Amino acid sequence: MPDAPGRAVVLQVCGSACHGPSVVTGAGRSRDQWTAVVNQMVARGAKGSDAELGQIINYLSTQFGPGATPAAGAKGGGPPASTGRGPGPLGSGAADSHLVDDAGAERGKTLFAAECSTCHGQKARGGNEALPAAQRGSDLIRSLVVLRDRYGSLVSPFLTKGHPMRSGGDAKSLTAAQAGDLAHFLHQRVYATLRNGGELQIQNILSGDPKAGLLYFSGAGKCSSCHAATGDFAGIGKRYDAVTLQQKFLFPRTVAFGRGAPPPSIKPAHVTVTLANGQTVAGNLVSLDDFNVALRDAEGNYRSFTIQPQIKVMKQDPLDAHVALLDEISDKNIHDVVAYLESLK
């Protein structure tokens, strides 16, 4: 992995328990796409502070952005990669997978739209199922000719055997370069359907009613007991996009990032430890399990204690109300609250 700010954090958080760095170097992704990947990893148990997650997203977006060249041999024993985009960051597919050249895919797309899409569909997923089978082109995303192709190695011979085109011509007339462009386009369509294809994103989620959202905010949701539209939430709709708002209020500890804003600091849980002699030590919770508790006190000192019957541990998490909400809130409430928060420009 290239040496750049954030590399150490990436190796520490992403590479310690679950996977090595090579799994992330296979594909270029936009900042939004990397953010989605990191959020997914957090949901799957990745542990990092908000600041660390922000650094990881920065590092990945800069080092493995859309124009990035996949690292050679990213999948272990495979042959060194040429330039272009592979199947995805988790290493799906063969090590010698077709790497998509974006310009070639763009040319292929134009050709496909003109000559192939009538039968095979704009997205290459096959023709309209209402049509009789004879008039319906096959699903090319699921085609073994496509999946096993490398740079036209199977697509080109298939076409040059003769295949009808929309213009009335025959695919025999296509040049090897044109067949190669079609192959780039088709592989691009295949990769876009993978788990971490990255091309598909969350759509417009603003389906709620801001007025109903306000009612819930200051009523049943009890949001207004901690937050105020004229206080901490002034202009919050400008600071975060709708998806981030939705994720933040449902899961404040698994932060979603939006619009490149720096990761906000999340209120830590507070803990008070009462020792056997009655003395109390309080501070921000660092860790707690059945056996030990650790905190950082107001002076910034780290303190830890073994939990014993004569010791009392009281934990107070200001975000507990958000967790409790998960058992109660309806999807309509969620959409309304998002619409309301988004309106706070």
Added chain:
Amino acid sequence: MKKLFFAFLGLALSTGLFSQTLDMSTLAKPPAGSWPMYNGDYSGRRFSSLTRINSGNVKNLSLSWLYRVNAGPGLGSNVSSTPVLVDGVLYFTVPDHVWAIDARTGREIWHHAHESKGGIHLGNRGVGVYGQWLYFETPDCNLVALNLKDGKKRWQTSICDPDQMYFGSIAPLVIGTHVITGVSGDDLDIPGYIESHDPETGARQWRFYTHPAPGSEEAKSWPSTEAMVHGGGMTWGSSTYDPELNLLYFGTGNPQPVIAGKARAGDNLYTESIIAVNPDTGKMAWYYQVSPHDTHDWDANEVPVLFDGVIDGKPRKLVAQAARNGYFFVLDRTNGKHVVTSKFTKANWAKGLNAKGQPVPDPAKDPAKDGVLVAPNQAGAANWPPASFSPQTGLFYVNATDAYSVYYIYDDDEKPEGWGGNDRGGWSKSTLKALDYKTGKAKWEHPWEGTGGPRSGVLSTAGNLVFAGDPSNNLVALDAATGKPLWHTNLGARMSNGPMTYELDGSQYLVLAAGDMVFGFVMNEK
């Protein structure tokens, strides 16, 4: 005289294992103190009858050895396999790598590295052993046979196609002259299957697809044959086997396209089902679907655990699964008839249970463009980390996770493919639960502090112990009857596999992994 007899018996048993080979009679009835396959025995109970480590002395458990694997950074070295013990040697894997280490000392005996041609290197569950041979699956879709004695390759054979995004990850199960393999991979819309291979040559004996035959009654659970034969149902879980019934049990994974299910109306058989097949023929005996028409990626690949119990006063042969969808199922394993269904974690996606005890999905909790809050999350209430059943307590132990996330549809096309949606964000909290198989209700539960789920397995023993991992990197021994924690040690990383135990030279060992570290604990009784 009696003593002498037992000494001879012991010698006979150990001689059987001493030649570094395993035969079917040993696999079918493993001697106490052995662990000859992924789950310890065919039942998948992960219960050991050993008692040298017990609730009275577990506080004296000591670290005997620590072995650190080195197969590259991160996931490449994350041990999620359960070691298999044959004649004092432990065999375990990470993707593309197999090790043999001395079970007494942790000393490496050999290491085999497979030259990879791709595939997802997400995890590998371990090996199967037959005779003097060892079998494992690779991410690039091969079943590989090695010589137990030196790790030299005997042969390899293809079990799937990496170009369709399949990959291999499970520990093969050896039954007589069958090596049973499964396949992983839910990136594209491809069908799942299991296969049986000849242990001597690797030749395929049969393949069973996890979808119905076109034209059959069950095929009507799909809108078209095209949708059905691209409908997923991967077989990446661990299989179990009943030698008396001669039935192999396994769970199947999510239907495809996974989150965006618009173009696959119906129950989508046999995805997310528990299936019983005859291992000699590959013919299905019965199926039971735990998640009809799933749209949340809740693979039912959790181990189907076999045990005998008493229901309404009658002895029954049972199979139980704590499924990723948040429900616990007990079935009659002779015929797949439903016995018990219970919710063992938060689950808000079903309207209730039907007459067969299957949860009925609530369409309001299908993923949507503007997001739907669903419990459990995609990682699920349970997952591949194996649960355990103790015949001594009659309890089914599972590290259960309460979790929420928001499921979104990204692609509202009439014919979405692959991943036309996903879940995002989330909150989760885990609890070790001891479920009564007769009711599905928890007899005791021990919530772990902190959020996040330990993705680690559970072991129960006749020493009245349960071993499990917590989210704070602790290995914890609990009283099997009450759930009281009795001993713990911090491993420095979360337990990453299922713990196993064995006895050698009169000492009981406990072996488990955390990340790239394999720990060997021992009870020093003197």
